[in-house]
Amino acid sequence: MSNPLVHAFFVGRAAAEIVSEKLENALTDALSELGKFDAEAREQLRQFTEQVTERAEREMEVSTVGRSTTEIVPQSSQPADLQATIDDMRAEIALLRAELQRYRSNSL
Structure with missing residues (x-):
């Protein structure tokens, strides 16, 4: 290339393309991490609610076991x-x- 103006144009164009690609990759990675974080947060929330529900049910069973469970059940409904x-x-x-x-x- 004999013309420095043409050379500067192509160098500038190549630099702009590379910057654009890097920006696109960075944005894609950031959105991917955000999606992964969101999925992990949802999974942790689901596990937390599951643990709370299990513990509440277990505590409810424990509290009802402490009460008198001697009740008369008709013969037809007994196991x-x-x-x-x-x-x-x-x-x-x-x-x-x-x-x-x-x-x-x-x-x-």
């Missing part, structure tokens, strides 16, 4: 499977033991 009833009672006993242990350890 037919005796083993399932025994398993449920064992689970309630284990839950009560765990709560009693937690109460004892907190009161010391």
Whole structure:
């Protein structure tokens, strides 16, 4: 290239294209990170609400287990499977033991 003006034009054009590409890549990366952050925040919020719900249900079960559960149930609505009833009672006993242990350890 013999003309310095033409050479300066092409150098300026190349510089503008490169700057444009770099800006485009930076913007794309920033939007990608923002999308990833949003997805992670939503997932953490979902997990948090799930944990809160589980804990609330567990606490509700614990508080209802402490109440008297001896109620008369008609024979027709009683479960037919005796083993399932025994398993449920064992689970309630284990839950009560765990709560009693937690109460004892907190009161010391």
